[in-house]
Amino acid sequence: MNVVIEALVKAFRQLSDRAVLSILFKSMLVTLFVFICAGVAVYYGLIWVGTSYAGDSSGFAEAALAVIIAGLAFWFLFRVVAVGVLQFFADEVVAAVEARHYPDLAKRAQPLPFRRDLSNSLRGMGRTIGANLLALPVAGLLLVTGIGPAIVFLAVNAWLLGRELTDMAWLRHCGDREADNPVPRFQRVTLGAIVAGVMVIPFANLIGPIVGAAAGTHLAHHAMSAKRSNDERGDTA
Template structure:
C-alpha cells in the first residue's frame, strides 16, 4: 500500500495527469461559483416571499455558509463525478508509464458505459449516506461516532468505485481484496476532507488503485 501510494505521487509529474488535475480544479471552482450564484438568487426570492428587507448582505452571507457546508458534505460526490469523467485518462497515463503490458491487454470502456457507472456511483453515494443519516444522528452524542461511521461507509463506497473502474477495463483481473480496497477508500475519504489536498485525491486514489492491482499488492 505504501509503495503504491508513493508511486501514485509520481503520476503528478505526467503531463496528461497534470492536465486532468487542471481540469478538475477548474470545473470544481466553476461548480462552486455557479452553486453560489444560484443559492444567492434563491435566497433573494425566499426573502422577498417572506417580505424581509434584504440588501443582499444576508443572502450573500447565508449563501457562503451553505456553500462551505455543501463543499464539506458533497465534495465526495463531486470528486466521484470528476474521477469517473477523467479516470480513463489517469489510468491510461499510469499504465502506459508503469505497466505497458497490462495497458495493451486492457480495454478502455466506452463513454456510455463510463457515464452509466458514474450515475450508479453517485446514486449509491447519495443513497447510502441518506440511509445512514439516522445512524449519523444517533451517534452524535458519542462525539466521534458519527465521524467514524461516515468515514467507514464512504471508504467502502470509494473503494468499490475505484475497483469498478479497473474491472470495467480489465475484468476480474482488476479486482482487489477487501482489506486493501477498504484502506485505499479510507485514505481517499479522509483526504477529501482536507482543503486543497482534496483536489489531488481523485488522481492519487485512482493511480494508487492501478498500482495495487497491477503490482499484486491488492491481493495481500
C-alpha cells in the same frame, strides 16, 4: 497493507507527470465550477424567496447565506462531486498509470464509451448519497460519543471509495463482468479509508481523487496479475 502503501507511493510519485497534472487541473476546474454554479443558483434562489415572501430584498443577507451554504456544501459534498467528476477523466488517469507502469497490458484495455462513463458516474454518486443517508441515523445515535459519527462516515466512505477507485481500472479490462472486481476487499477499504482521510484536509483534498484513482489502478493490476497466475497454475495442475 504493504500493497496499498506501495500503490499510494507510486501514485504520489506520478503526480509530476504532465498527463496527470493535466487531468488534475481539469478535474479541479470542473469540480470548482460545479460548486460555483451551485452557489450562484442558491443565491438567486434566496433572492427569489426573499422578494416573494418578504416583499423586498437588498441581496446582502442572501449573499451571506449563500456563501455559508456553499461553504458547508463544499466541505460535506466535495468528495461526492470530486469523485463524480473524476469518473469522466477516469480513463485518462488509468491510461497514464498504465502507460508508465503496465505498457503491455495497456494495449488490451478497452476505453469506456461516454455513455458508460456517465452511467458509472451517476451510479457512483447515487451510491454515495444513498449510503451516507442510510448512515445518518446510526451517526445520530452515536452523536453523544463525539467521535462516533466521524467513524461511521469514514467507514461508509472507505467502502464506497475503495470500490469506485479500483473500478476505474478494472472496468477497462473486465468487459461486462463488473461484479468480478478481483481487488481484495481489505485492500479496497484500506485505500478508501486513506483517501477519505486525505479528502477532509484542506488543499490536500484537491489531489486526493487523482492519487486514489492512480493507486486504485495499481491495486487492480496487482490483483489481476495474481488472478492470472492462479489461473495458470490451475491450468497446469
